Amino acid sequence: MRALADSAQAPFSLPDEVLQALRRRFGARCSTALAQRELHGRDESPFDVAPPDAVVFAESNEEVAFVLQLAQQHRVPVIPYGTGTSLEGHLLAVQGGISLDLSRMKSILQLHSEDLTVTVQAGVTRQQLNQEIRHSGLFFPIDPGADASLGGMAATRASGTNAVRYGTMRENVLGLTVLTASGEQIRTGSRARKSSAGYDLTRLFVGSEGTLGVITELTLRLYPLPEAVSAAICFFPSIDAAVQTTIAIIQMGIPIARCELLDAHAVRAVNAHDHLGLRESPMLLMEFHGSAASVAEQAQSVQALAAEQGGEAFEWASTPEARTRLWTARHHAYLSALQTRPGCRCVTTDTCVPISRLAESINESVREVEATDLPYFIVGHVGDGNFHMGYLIDPQQPAERELAERLSAQMVARALRLGGTCTGEHGIGLHKQGFLLDEAGPGAVALMRSIKAALDPAQIMNPGKIFAS
Amino acid sequence: MRALADSAQAPFSLPDEVLQALRRRFGARCSTALAQRELHGRDESPFDVAPPDAVVFAESNEEVAFVLQLAQQHRVPVIPYGTGTSLEGHLLAVQGGISLDLSRMKSILQLHSEDLTVTVQAGVTRQQLNQEIRHSGLFFPIDPGADASLGGMAATRASGTNAVRYGTMRENVLGLTVLTASGEQIRTGSRARKSSAGYDLTRLFVGSEGTLGVITELTLRLYPLPEAVSAAICFFPSIDAAVQTTIAIIQMGIPIARCELLDAHAVRAVNAHDHLGLRESPMLLMEFHGSAASVAEQAQSVQALAAEQGGEAFEWASTPEARTRLWTARHHAYLSALQTRPGCRCVTTDTCVPISRLAESINESVREVEATDLPYFIVGHVGDGNFHMGYLIDPQQPAERELAERLSAQMVARALRLGGTCTGEHGIGLHKQGFLLDEAGPGAVALMRSIKAALDPAQIMNPGKIFAS
Numbered sequence: 001m002r003a004l005a006d007s008a009q010a011p012f013s014l015p016d017e018v019l020q021a022l023r024r025r026f027g028a029r030c031s032t033a034l035a036q037r038e039l040h041g042r043d044e045s046p047f048d049v050a051p052p053d054a055v056v057f058a059e060s061n062e063e064v065a066f067v068l069q070l071a072q073q074h075r076v077p078v079i080p081y082g083t084g085t086s087l088e089g090h091l092l093a094v095q096g097g098i099s100l101d102l103s104r105m106k107s108i109l110q111l112h113s114e115d116l117t118v119t120v121q122a123g124v125t126r127q128q129l130n131q132e133i134r135h136s137g138l139f140f141p142i143d144p145g146a147d148a149s150l151g152g153m154a155a156t157r158a159s160g161t162n163a164v165r166y167g168t169m170r171e172n173v174l175g176l177t178v179l180t181a182s183g184e185q186i187r188t189g190s191r192a193r194k195s196s197a198g199y200d201l202t203r204l205f206v207g208s209e210g211t212l213g214v215i216t217e218l219t220l221r222l223y224p225l226p227e228a229v230s231a232a233i234c235f236f237p238s239i240d241a242a243v244q245t246t247i248a249i250i251q252m253g254i255p256i257a258r259c260e261l262l263d264a265h266a267v268r269a270v271n272a273h274d275h276l277g278l279r280e281s282p283m284l285l286m287e288f289h290g291s292a293a294s295v296a297e298q299a300q301s302v303q304a305l306a307a308e309q310g311g312e313a314f315e316w317a318s319t320p321e322a323r324t325r326l327w328t329a330r331h332h333a334y335l336s337a338l339q340t341r342p343g344c345r346c347v348t349t350d351t352c353v354p355i356s357r358l359a360e361s362i363n364e365s366v367r368e369v370e371a372t373d374l375p376y377f378i379v380g381h382v383g384d385g386n387f388h389m390g391y392l393i394d395p396q397q398p399a400e401r402e403l404a405e406r407l408s409a410q411m412v413a414r415a416l417r418l419g420g421t422c423t424g425e426h427g428i429g430l431h432k433q434g435f436l437l438d439e440a441g442p443g444a445v446a447l448m449r450s451i452k453a454a455l456d457p458a459q460i461m462n463p464g465k466i467f468a469s
Numbered sequence: 470m471r472a473l474a475d476s477a478q479a480p481f482s483l484p485d486e487v488l489q490a491l492r493r494r495f496g497a498r499c500s501t502a503l504a505q506r507e508l509h510g511r512d513e514s515p516f517d518v519a520p521p522d523a524v525v526f527a528e529s530n531e532e533v534a535f536v537l538q539l540a541q542q543h544r545v546p547v548i549p550y551g552t553g554t555s556l557e558g559h560l561l562a563v564q565g566g567i568s569l570d571l572s573r574m575k576s577i578l579q580l581h582s583e584d585l586t587v588t589v590q591a592g593v594t595r596q597q598l599n600q601e602i603r604h605s606g607l608f609f610p611i612d613p614g615a616d617a618s619l620g621g622m623a624a625t626r627a628s629g630t631n632a633v634r635y636g637t638m639r640e641n642v643l644g645l646t647v648l649t650a651s652g653e654q655i656r657t658g659s660r661a662r663k664s665s666a667g668y669d670l671t672r673l674f675v676g677s678e679g680t681l682g683v684i685t686e687l688t689l690r691l692y693p694l695p696e697a698v699s700a701a702i703c704f705f706p707s708i709d710a711a712v713q714t715t716i717a718i719i720q721m722g723i724p725i726a727r728c729e730l731l732d733a734h735a736v737r738a739v740n741a742h743d744h745l746g747l748r749e750s751p752m753l754l755m756e757f758h759g760s761a762a763s764v765a766e767q768a769q770s771v772q773a774l775a776a777e778q779g780g781e782a783f784e785w786a787s788t789p790e791a792r793t794r795l796w797t798a799r800h801h802a803y804l805s806a807l808q809t810r811p812g813c814r815c816v817t818t819d820t821c822v823p824i825s826r827l828a829e830s831i832n833e834s835v836r837e838v839e840a841t842d843l844p845y846f847i848v849g850h851v852g853d854g855n856f857h858m859g860y861l862i863d864p865q866q867p868a869e870r871e872l873a874e875r876l877s878a879q880m881v882a883r884a885l886r887l888g889g890t891c892t893g894e895h896g897i898g899l900h901k902q903g904f905l906l907d908e909a910g911p912g913a914v915a916l917m918r919s920i921k922a923a924l925d926p927a928q929i930m931n932p933g934k935i936f937a938s
Contacts, residue, residue, distance in 0.1 A: 115823035115888075116722060157665040168663050170672070171640055185913040192821040193853050194637050195890035196626040196676055198897055198935055199917045203639070203672030207665055224722035253585060253693035255724075276542050294763045322641065352661040354584035384662050419584075421664035429666055436667050443655040448668045454923035455916065466667055 003036025012096025014053040018074050022056055022098070025066055029057040033196065040079075040099035044146070046345040046395065047430065052093035054081060057101045061177065061185055061216050067100055067215065068183035071460050079462045080210040083125060087348055088208055088429025089261055092157065094464040102151055105216060108132050117174060117191050119219045129220075137371045138222040141166040141257075144425065151215045156427040157207030161330070164250075164383030165257040165289065166223065168425065169459030173206050177217035181456040204451070209427050210462035212455045226257075226289035228301055231323040234311045239263055239366060239378070240281045241309040243359040246284065246382045248305045250355050254298050254361055258287035259383030260330050263366075266337060266377040270329045273336035278329060279313060284382075285330050287323070330379070337377045342374075344392040347404040351415035352386035352424030361418055365389055365411050374403055387423035412438070428466045436466065479684065481565025483522040491525055491567070494535055497525040500701045509548075509568035512555045513615070515814040515864065521548060521562035526570045530646065530654055530685050534802065536569055537652035537683065548931050549679040551621030552594060556817055556896045557898025559625065559678055562692050563933040570761050571620055571835035574685060575615060577601050586643060586660050588688045591620025598689075602738050607691040610635040610726075613894065619685045625896040626676030633719075633852030634726040634758065635692065637894065640677050642909050646686035650925040660688055673920070679931035681924045695726075695758035697767055700792040706845070708732055708751045708835060710778040712722065712828040715753065715851045717774045718791070719824050723767050727756035728852030732835075735806060735846040739798045747798060753851075754799050756792075799848070806859055813844075813861040816873040820884035821855035821893030830887055834858055834880050843872055855893035882907070897935045 007242060022030040028247045032054050033039070041051035045083025058064045071078045077097025084091060093099060105121035106128065112118065113136040120129060129140050130274040144160035152158075154176065159168035166172065172246050178201075188201035205215060234246025240259055249256055262270075262283045271278055285305070288298045303314060317323045337347055353361045362378065369376050369389065389411065391404035412422045422428075422435035437445055449467055452459075463469050491499040500506075501523050527533045540547045546566025553560060562568060574590035575597065581587065582605040589598060596616045598609050613622060615631035619629075623645065628637035635641065644658025647670075657670035674684055691795035705711040711730055718725055731739075731752045740747055755771060757764045772783060786792045807815055823832045831847065838845050838858065850858025857882065860873035881891045881904050891904035893896075906914050918936055921928075932938055 074508065112823060112825070112888075114716075116720070119822065155590075157663075157669075159663055163663060165638070170663070170669065172638070180912070180916065181476070181712055184917060185910050187910060188913060190885075190890045191823045191888035192855075192884075192890040192893065193824075194626075194628055194632060194639070194855065194893050195822060196819075196892045196894050196896040197890050197901070197908055198676070198914070199920060200626075200639065200669075200672045200676050201903075201909075201913060201916060202883075203669045204920075207667070207669050212668075224720070248581075251693070253695075290762075291766055293766055294759075297762055312902035350665075352663055354581060354586065355662075356581065356583035362525045386663065403772075415661075419581075419660035419668050421659045421661040423665045424661065424663050425665050427665040432666070439659065439666055440670075441656060443649070443653050444670060446656060447649065447655060447666070447670060450923040451668060451673075451920060454919040 002243055012053055014076060015074050018070055018076055019054060019068055022054060026056055029056045030069050038201055040081055040091065040101065041093050043084050043089060043091045044348055045087050045089045047092055047448050050092035052099040053096045055099045055101055057104050059104050064100065064179045064214050064216055065183040065185060067098060068179055071098060072182055072458055073226055075458055076460060077463050078460055079118060079212045080155065082123065082149030083147065083353050085146035085148045086152065086268065086429065088431040090427060090429040092430060092463055094430065100214065102216065105147065106269045109217065111136060112191065113138055115191060116222045117219055118222055119217060120150055122216050122218065123149050125149050126153065133222065134215060137225050139225050140220055140222055142169055142172055145334065146275055150218050150220070154206050154215055155210050156207065157425065159261055159381070159425040161258045163381060165255060166261055169206055170203060172221045173202055173218055174221060175219040176205055176215050179207055179214045179216055181213055181458065181461050189219065205425060207427070208281055208371055209429065209454060209465050211466055212461060214347060228292040228295040229286045229287065229323065230295050231326050232299065232319045233315050233326055234284050234306050235313045236282045236284070237310045240359050241280045241311065243362055243382060245306045245309045245311055249302055249357050249385060253299070254301055256286060256298065256302065256383060257289040260285040261378065261380040261382040261387065262333060263378035266333045266379050267329065268338050269336035269377060270332050273332055273339060274328055275331045276329055285326060333379045334390065335375065337392065341375055341392045343394065345395045347391040347393055347401070347408060349389045349408045349411050350423045350426040351420055352384060352417045353415050353420030355385045357418035357420065358382060360385060361414060361438055364414055371405055372403060374400065384424065386419065402408045424453060430465060433466065433468050481522055483545060487539055487545055488523060490539055491523060495525055500524045502928065508549055509560065509570065510562050511559045512553055514556050514558045514900065515816055516558045516561055519561035519563050522565045524568045524570055526573050528573050533569065533648045533683050533685055534652040534654060536567060537650060538650055539568060541651055542675050544927055545929060546932050547929055549620070549624065549683045551592065552616065554615035554617045554626055555621065555898065556895045557900040559896060559898040559934055561899060563899065569683065571685065572618065578686065579659065580605060582607055584660060585691045586688055587691055588686060589619055591685050591687065592618050594618050595622065602691065606694050608694050609689055609691055609715060611638055611641060614782050619687050620688070621685050621881060623675050623687055624677065624679050626894065628729045628850065628894040629753055630729055630850060632730055632850060634724060638674060638675055641690045642671055642687055643690060644688040645671055645674055645684050646675055647682045647684055649682045649928050650927065658688065676728045676896070677858065678898065678934050680921060680935055681930060696794065697761040697764040698756065698758055699785045700795050702795055703753050703775050703782050704748045704782045705751045705753070706804030707777045708831055709828050710780065711751045711753050712831055712851060714778045714780055716824050716827060718771055719852055721770070723770055725755060725767065725771065725852060726758040729754040730847065730849040730851040730856065731798060731802060732847035735802045735848050736798065738805035738809050738846060739801050742801055742808060743797055745798055754795060765901045788835040801860065802846065802848045806861065810844055810861045812863065814864045816860040816862055816870070816877060817894040818858045818877045818880050819892045820880055820889055821853060822856045822884050822887045822889030826887035826889065827851060827854050830883060831856060833883060837879055838876055841870065841872060853893065854889065899934060902935065902937050
């Protein structure tokens with residue numbers, strides 16, 4: 001992390017002309033206060049803060065265009081900002097510039113419940129969306145854990161717990177309003193469910209991490225709230241047994257809606273934090289959506305598969321309250337784990353492999369970390385072959401950080417050998433640029449760079465991310 | 470179509486050096502015979518043939534790279550060719566050049582049944598794939614009607630009958646091997662189900678219609694063959710009643726696998742062709758996949774919804790043979806319709822709208838064509854909001870072609886007004902370049918062009934398609 005710390009110290013500053021223009025247009029919504037800048041120069045990663053030179057709170061497409069045109073003219077970096085919950089250093093202003101905060105663009109613009117679509121501004125968070133559309137009987141399923149903004153979720157191609165059934169942001173964004181690097185407003189996609197009209201600009205901007213333009217509006221697919229929902233937890237004698245159960249569920253094509261793994265460390269942490277009294281062994285947390293009959297049938301099939309692997313102590317929850325209690329374990333895992341080691345920070349990994357290689361991938365990673373003294377925990381969207389290992393490091397101990405990075409590099413190398421990816425859902429940011437090169441190869445990365453150069457010739461959009469500048 | 474006919478006449482020819490080099494490398498697999506060139510200079514559209522200067526049958530990535538490098542050096546157009554079944558003029562050599570036929574690259578490279586993935590060469594057709602993986606208990610669901618090559622299906626972002634449940638090529642391609650315009654081999658995507666590793670090159674090449682590079686290999690998602698499959702036809706008093714039933718099915722979230730509309734003209738045509746004895750009124754052809762209980766439940770719900778709209782004479786088919794009989798109606802609709810007017814050609818439309826606007830979209834289109842004497846038929850993947858109207862024109866009567874084009878333009882304009890797209894699954898090709906501009910707007914099209922310029926600076930990849938040169 002030394003290079004990053006260095007660049008965070010580098011003396012950036014906005015041209016005075018730019019700052020004056022921002023102040024004239026935005027007044028108090030343009031801030032250079034250190035506290036604001038530091039808040040906007042970090043994310044949930046363990047990287048040191050790299051504050052932008054100014055923070056601007058935009059409230060309309062026109063304001064976003066204004067900032068981009070000004071930045072373009074003066075070659076100033078612009079970093080789109082949602083809720084600050086990304087995990088790979090995406091928001092750090094490693095070359096200074098303007099943090100363009102979109103959190104005030106939080107209107108739901110058009111709900112078309114009869115078409116199962118909604119158009120929202122980029123600052124709307126997923127919880128706000130589901131709250132506001134509750135009356136329609138519809139919901140938006142993508143749940144990355146954090147109450148992230150939908151613009152940010154699109155920018156990092158987020159997924160999370162429901163992806164095994166409903167897909168990721170890739171599958172659930174129908175269209176976008178984007179302000180290009182030059183400040184031109186374009187629209188990608190229509191409200192139709194499918195289209196073959198030209199290049200797939202929607203999917204190009206989904207996952208582009210703010211490096212190609214600013215997403216300001218999104219048209220999303222919604223789903224009818226299932227007639228019946230049932231959640232269950234089940235405990236296993238080993239991680240391997242839990243993973244083998246998952247593999248069988250996926251291979252049989254059971255349309256499970258959520259299939260989450262917590263290892264014993266994660267369960268212990270949430271027990272301590274929330275007094276849940278769960279058995280401290282590897283656990284699958286599952287959810288089934290559908291008609292009452294279909295949910296019952298899925299649950300029965302899964303229980304049989306789990307039993308073959310020694311899964312037991314099934315606990316079922318069909319009421320919303322009972323489900324919330326079970327899901328508390330999953331949703332609090334990260335924060336609870338952080339509290340098991342006061343003052344620690346978490347280095348989180350994010351590999352995703354073909355489902356048949358998941359056991360090998362997790363077992364080897366466990367073996368490697370167990371050979372050290374580093375505290376860790378595992379949570380995983382295992383139905384997708386995606387899991388996170390969190391290494392709890394003391395930020396004052398460079399050796400611990402190096403160890404975590406070495407273990408993480410070994411995990412990624414293994415995932416790539418097994419046909420997987422270096423990141424299932426967190427993105428590249430600052431942290432995985434080398435891994436991207438390993439995974440995609442120099443030819444594909446060169447092609448990505450040529451797209452970046454074509455769409456952002458002045459290199460103002462979140463520079464230094466995805467590719468080293 | 471005059472402009473096209475003109476360009477088809479234009480005197481193109483390959484530099485002698487290029488032809489010699491191709492002959493040295495490919496021998497008899499390089500052809501300049503008029504019959505081959507004409508075969509490769511047309512598709513299923515009513516456009517006049519525009520033959521390439523030479524046809525090359527490639528058998529490996531290295532051979533594709535050789536052709537591209539040669540073409541790059543001499544600024545010669547290259548048009549990737551699969552089975553010739555596209556519908557918007559994609560394959561016409563409007564600027565001459567080389568038709569690069571990939572139909573001999575038809576190996577299944579790696580079947581990972583335990584991961585529900587397969588990697589194939591681009592020339593493998595969908596029927597071949599399903600035949601060869603039958604033993605695994607898995608299938609690839611995308612069915613555009615024609616037995617197209619999977620490379621071609623990716624290039625046009627094809628979908629078809631199963632898309633309402635399983636998605637389109639967009640959702641079902643995990644990764645690609647692509648030879649870029651300069652002949653460099655890259656790999657997009659891994660075998661993981663999801664990834665956030667950099668720009669989504671996979672989705673950029675899916676739907677790029679051969680204008681950015683040559684797809685030579687595809688890694689695809691497979692699905693377990695459903696435990697139970699049941700098909701049904703149901704007849705309605707009006708197209709509107711059939712469409713209203715469809716809308717209700719989708720809005721209720723019933724996971725129907727196929728939901729196809731045939732109007733009375735289409736039913737009449739297949740009756741004449743296949744002696745099916747079906748009632749000649751608007752018909753929905755549906756299919757349900759799942760466990761036996763789930764299929765029964767879906768079928769029951771749908772039957773109730775259909776009854777509310779006057780749907781009757783339900784006919785069920787659960788055995789493969791009985792299903793094949795029902796699906797004959799759908800699969801033969803296009804060819805049967807062509808035979809109702811000897812010597813005719815078909816101008817096919819392909820709009821897709823948000824599901825709630827489908828009735829309005831179809832009803833208005835019917836009203837407009839009924840006000841003329843033009844024979845027509847309607848088939849539709851109505852579960853997606855996608856339908857095709859086929860106008861059966863006499864190619865000797867320019868007035869009929871003009872009328873069909875005018876009706877088609879009115880349909881597209883209406884689809885765009887209703888929030889839809891000018892093409893759900895056929896692509897832009899030569900035919901819809903103006904509509905693309907109407908739909909996406911000049912800013913988004915300029916952005917697409919800048920990507921084209923970045924990836925194919927010499928403009929050799931299928932020039933004149935998607936964008937007018």
